[in-house]
Amino acid sequence: MPMSRRTFGQLAVLAAGLALVAPAGAARAASEPVTIRYLASQGGLSAHELADALGYFKDTGITLENVGYAQGGPASLFALASGDVELGSAATAAVLNSIAGGNDFVAAYPSNGINTGTESVFYTLEGSPITTIKDLQGKTIAVNTLGAHLDYTVREALHSVGLPENAAKLVVVPGPQLEQVLRSKQVDVSAFGYWQKTFEGAALKNGPLQKVFGDTDVLGEIAGGFVVLRRDWIAAHPEAARIFVEKSQAALEYARLHPEETRALLKTALAARNENPEIAQYFTGYGVREGGKAVPRDLQFWIDILTRSGSLREGQLKAEDILYDPAAFAAAN
Numbered sequence: 001m002p003m004s005r006r007t008f009g010q011l012a013v014l015a016a017g018l019a020l021v022a023p024a025g026a027a028r029a030a031s032e033p034v035t036i037r038y039l040a041s042q043g044g045l046s047a048h049e050l051a052d053a054l055g056y057f058k059d060t061g062i063t064l065e066n067v068g069y070a071q072g073g074p075a076s077l078f079a080l081a082s083g084d085v086e087l088g089s090a091a092t093a094a095v096l097n098s099i100a101g102g103n104d105f106v107a108a109y110p111s112n113g114i115n116t117g118t119e120s121v122f123y124t125l126e127g128s129p130i131t132t133i134k135d136l137q138g139k140t141i142a143v144n145t146l147g148a149h150l151d152y153t154v155r156e157a158l159h160s161v162g163l164p165e166n167a168a169k170l171v172v173v174p175g176p177q178l179e180q181v182l183r184s185k186q187v188d189v190s191a192f193g194y195w196q197k198t199f200e201g202a203a204l205k206n207g208p209l210q211k212v213f214g215d216t217d218v219l220g221e222i223a224g225g226f227v228v229l230r231r232d233w234i235a236a237h238p239e240a241a242r243i244f245v246e247k248s249q250a251a252l253e254y255a256r257l258h259p260e261e262t263r264a265l266l267k268t269a270l271a272a273r274n275e276n277p278e279i280a281q282y283f284t285g286y287g288v289r290e291g292g293k294a295v296p297r298d299l300q301f302w303i304d305i306l307t308r309s310g311s312l313r314e315g316q317l318k319a320e321d322i323l324y325d326p327a328a329f330a331a332a333n
Contacts, residue, residue: 033061036048036064037086038085038089039070040070040273041070041195042176042275043270045266045269046089047109047252047255049269056247057243061240071144071145071172073089074148075145076088076089077228086229087108088228089227089228091152091224092107092149092223093306095107095226095322106230106234106324107226107323109248110223110298111223111286112194113286113289115221119194122191126209126210132161133163133212133213138167139189140187141169141191142172143170144178146172150193156305160218176276178199189212194215195225197284201281201282219301226298229241241326245324248292250292253292256286262283262285266283296319297319303318303319
């Protein structure tokens, strides 16, 4: 169910009892009250949701409104493009494809990332003959959505071993059902995204699974996706955009420094949304760099891949034109 302001009030009460770290900088209010609508993700809590729960948006004039769930990043971007929400969140490749398709989006901050502690993992059943990326040829892989991080990770993984990028078949399976379809042998492999560590942890508790590969094996340490805003919205609300990004990044840093307290907040949020709160114990973090910052490689890596595949023209997109820079927007207003 959508997260109500009352629910976030309950989270704030819990947050008040935890060892909090105040976000950097004194609270500054936006020039006018702004409501930011968004779609939530099952089994997780976005950094802006965590920031709200921690009270980081108090007295800033910013109100967050959860208007439902997104099955995956592309659905979130569609809602953003149509004006149904003010922010979207999707894998970097999906964001770039959307921008190339004509949507004037800005990558505000990394929503999640992959590193040695938090990565997407492709699992098969214990004892399966599928042990390497080459073994994926002709196999069926469950992913949460098409056209997003796991989809492009599979393509790059297959390419890295000399196989056609469509050598495996991808099927869409919601995160809560990834374990079920694998153990019932409806698919050969289930991919648990870096944002689905809660579902992965619950699955492993029910019995061992065999890891085929992780996305860091193919991509290295990199931002997995971004929260994106429309460029015209930022131009209309430059101060609100700056505050929103700063406080969300502060929440990412809070989660890095206080994992146990973050799991407690996630547990409360999941219970309030009628999801399974026990999976919060498996949350391993957001996997982003210190301070929740992005670097040009986070975008350029995928720009180069999409250019190689012909999805982008040479020089069509540049990382510096897509990454949010508050100074650039301030200078333009």
